[in-house]
Amino acid sequence: MDFSHVKLILAPLAGIAEPVFRSICRRAGADAVLSEMVSAEGICRGARNTEELLAFEPHERPLGIQLFGARPTSLARAAEYVESHARPDFIDLNSGCPVPKIVRKNGGAALLKDPALFASILSAMTKKVSTPVTVKIRSGWREHEWVDVDCARIAEDCGAAAIIVHARSRSMGFRNHAYWERIALVKEAVRIPVVGNGDVVDGASARAMFEQTGCDAVMIGRAALGNPWVFSRIHSELRGDTPPRVTxxxxxxxxxxxxxxxxxxxxxxxxxxxxxxxxxxxxxxxxxxxxxxxxxxxxxxxxxxxxxxxxxxxxxxxxxx
Ligand SMILES: Cc1cc2nc3c(=O)[nH]c(=O)nc-3n(C[C@H](O)[C@H](O)[C@H](O)COP(=O)(O)O)c2cc1C
Structure with missing residues (x-):
């Protein structure tokens, strides 16, 4: 996938970022969207809700499907299934989800604690599919014990097409603020595109994130809820225009x-x-x-x-x- 025209991406939002909301955000200026996370194990055993979670409309493209799980073979098989059945523009590995149900099974943010497993999952996925594989991480398991730069280097070595960094630790949940300086360090460490994420809410914060981190694109989650125009307004401000009023x-x-x-x-x-x-x-x-x-x-x-x-x-x- 060519990230050069992608500046603003709708974040994966479980229970929210389904095709209807994603379409509204695309129409309102999001350059790309991501599905909510889908269980690799669920795909492998043909779970009932899989088809619905993988469905999208052509006008949503460019679109990524996000997978979570903890077993390299399952993630590789799931990626292969997604590539042949859904044909998204990219497939993303969730390495940031803080939810106990997921991390207890070593998925989501738990991968941040196990670089060897993280690497073997990503390698298994990139070897199995020709669709670009991206990875979305949190900056670490605990605040100030950051692993984002190491993860980014591993991701690059394993053939990832881009890395998305939510610059908080798993332990922070949504508290405090995202440590954007972490995104800048990741950007310095790798050549693959880096997507910055965390606390962008408007044109000023988007501009600040681009300027302070040098990231290639910005991902927006909570600020899009009930406010899909956030994307067109940010695009306007980045061009130096006055953002259109939301009437x-x-x-x-x-x-x-x-x-x-x-x-x-x-x-x-x-x-x-x-x-x-x-x-x-x-x-x-x-x-x-x-x-x-x-x-x-x-x-x-x-x-x-x-x-x-x-x-x-x-x-x-x-x-x-
Ligand atoms: C309701 C909700 C659901 C989320 N679901 C996912 C998910 O499925 N996969 C994922 O990687 N991140 C998920 N996230 C995290 C967001 O993608 C994003 O990283 C986070 O909200 C920080 O960005 P923001 O400050 O722009 O909201 C979720 C966040 C929220 C609030």
């Missing part, structure tokens, strides 16, 4: 389209359950949302959610007209 109408239209597309893809029941958090994110920070949030979370159907969106945004549009 009440844009919020209303995007939230409503998100809800309709989600319902069309997954059905009423799942949409009614899963869209509540998205709608709460779309209205976050807007006036008078406490009561609306309660109504959103109490809603019984997507039709009720549509009504709440319509009512709320009409009221706000009238108040600000």
């Amino acid at each position: 009440v109408d844009m919020r209303r239209e995007t939230a409503a389209r998100h809800l309709r597309s989600y319902r069309q893809r997954y059905g009423e029941k799942r949409a009614a359950r899963e869209m509540k958090k998205h709608i709460a994110w779309y209205i976050k920070g807007m006036p008078g949302v406490a009561g609306i949030r309660r109504r959103v979370f109490a809603a019984q159907s997507t039709f009720h959610l549509e009504e709440i969106i319509e009512d709320y945004f009409t009221r706000i549009a009238t108040a600000t007209a």
Whole structure:
């Protein structure tokens, strides 16, 4: 995959970055997207939800599928399956997930503690597929006991096409701040593209990350929730233009389209359950949302959610007209 035109990437977000949200982010300016993490063991045993997790629409490209696991043979087999069945633009190895269920089985961030296993998984994957293999790491298991530079060198030696660095340790969760200086050190250490990740929320922080780290691209996760325009706004600021204003109408239209597309893809029941958090994110920070949030979370159907969106945004549009 050619990373030279990719500056802003939507982060893998379990339970969130599925095809509907990814499409919205691509349309709103993300240059590439990643799937949520998919279990390599699940793929190998043909788990029921695998096909759904690997599905994507052509307009989402360039797209990466992220795999997690701890056994080189399983990850190699899963990568091979993904390459032949899903044909993504790249395949990413998750070496950063802090969730206990995953690290207990030596997957995700646990790979940061086992360089030999990390290397043998990556080598097994890159040998098996011709699709570029990338790897997403956290900077270390514990704060200040950083292993990111070592991991990046190993990744490069094992044939990885790029490295994505979330510059926090596993022990930090999402606390404190990302240590961007770690990304700069990784960038100095390897020749493969380096993607910086952690705490980029707008044009100023994206510019600062590019300038302070020299990274090739920036990955954005939490700031895109209910705010897919973050990508186009950052692109504008990086070009030196004034970022387009996010209007009440844009919020209303995007939230409503998100809800309709989600319902069309997954059905009423799942949409009614899963869209509540998205709608709460779309209205976050807007006036008078406490009561609306309660109504959103109490809603019984997507039709009720549509009504709440319509009512709320009409009221706000009238108040600000
Ligand atoms: C709800 C949620 C789900 C996530 N799921 C994944 C995942 O499946 N794979 C992964 O590598 N990182 C995952 N992450 C981490 C993000 O990709 C990203 O590294 C992190 O949020 C830091 O970036 P940010 O400061 O831009 O949010 C997740 C983060 C959140 C908040």
